[in-house]
Amino acid sequence: MFVRSQITFFQRFEQDILNGSKTITIRDRSESHYQPQSIVDVFTNETQRWFAQIRILSVTPITFAQLNSQHAAQENMTLAQLQTVIREIYPNETALFVIQYELIK
Numbered sequence: 001m002f003v004r005s006q007i008t009f010f011q012r013f014e015q016d017i018l019n020g021s022k023t024i025t026i027r028d029r030s031e032s033h034y035q036p037q038s039i040v041d042v043f044t045n046e047t048q049r050w051f052a053q054i055r056i057l058s059v060t061p062i063t064f065a066q067l068n069s070q071h072a073a074q075e076n077m078t079l080a081q082l083q084t085v086i087r088e089i090y091p092n093e094t095a096l097f098v099i100q101y102e103l104i105k
């Protein structure tokens with residue numbers, strides 16, 4: 001049976017995803033299962049409202065300490081902002097995954 005894959009983003013990221021300025025998301029191991037080239041439905045985390053489809057391009061392990069300004073640019077943030085956001089979402093996690101995606105238009 002084919003099960004459609006899903007991911008959620010906080011509502012504050014929605015416009016950046018839709019306008020193409022946020023092209024990665026950094027998640028913990030529990031969300032590292034997305035398959036490259038798969039198509040994933042995107043919902044808001046707060047209300048489970050569908051707002052997009054994305055194609056997964058790659059899933060790459062990374063540590064918190066390895067986050068750099070290129071990752072921040074791909075998140076449409078400064079590096080300091082990205083580090084703060086990730087620490088708010090994953091307070092104690094060092095093993096993370098960069099999920100690169102493209103918006104399906």
Ligand SMILES: CC(=O)Nc1cc[nH]c(=O)n1
Pocket residue numbers: 008009010013024025026027045089
């Ligand atoms: C819901 C949720 O965890 N959203 C996240 C987490 C990390 N990065 C991101 O862009 N969105």
